[in-house]
Amino acid sequence: MSSPLDPESLRVGTSEREEAGRVLGDHFAEGRLSTDEYESRVAAAFEAKNRADLRALFLDLPAPLPSFLRPPAAPTPPQPRYAAPPAYRPAAQVPVTTSDKSKIVAGVLQIVLPFGVGRFYTGHAKMAVAQLLVTLVTFGLGALWPLIDGILLLVNGGQDGHGRQLSD
Template identity: 45%
Template sequence: MRIGNVEREAAVRELGEHYAAGRLDAAEYEERTSAAYAARTAEDLAPLFVDLPRDQPTVAMAPQPTVAVPAQAGYDLEAPYGRDPVTGRPYSDRLKVIAALLQLFLPFGTGRFYTGHTGIAVAQLVLVLFGVGVVWSFIDGIVMLAGDPTDPDGRLLRP
């Protein structure tokens, strides 16, 4: 099986670790890295590690990329949109004013669809046929403006 640059680089990286640990001297390291860069198959890489301890298979897989979080003082991974200064609860990615205005001006559960409360939104939508849903949605919009509404995960909607 042919290998690519990713496998060659992984082998050279592993050889570098052995060199740093003192298992290889400079001449051996240079010789083996040259052979690793010249390798075409996984079988060509195997002899480079015969006399070295290995935790990995002959062909090392490329490391998976990770997302780096900026190293900022006070950055909270559990509350990327901040926390409520009074209660300390994390804020949602959705806005309270938008949800309330949707409930007031489109009174058939639109604001509840926006916040992610689909059960309540569907109930308001169905009850619009009987006239009750419009009143319920309107009152719900006022309560959203005056209260502390949450998203389905229990995070407060941002002010």
């Protein structure tokens, strides 16, 4: 039966040697190594055969270390394959402000003066102009639109030009 392989005896490749040289350069730039010491350690890094050879170059140096010499990160717990759906929460109740305009006044104005006066009252100027033009262009036959609109305002209410509910 074979014994487990010692990680320090693993052979290193060119990328590990180059990374060790870059990290040694960082330590040299920070003033931790003299020029002669830096040159000798970089030469030893490029001649290293295994991780133990490279680890010996960093024994007296603080972090950073080459990534392959750092201790392994703690394993993260496995995530569930399917996440549970979020719990249902009803939407926050937004306080509804009512308009100072009345749905009864708006509806009666639409019915009695069927050329958009009720819509001018509620603040819907574009719709009011459209109803006025339709009524004038069709010689009064277009008054059916403001009439129906007035009935709907009386029955269902509506909103003013700022999006607030018309008061009762």
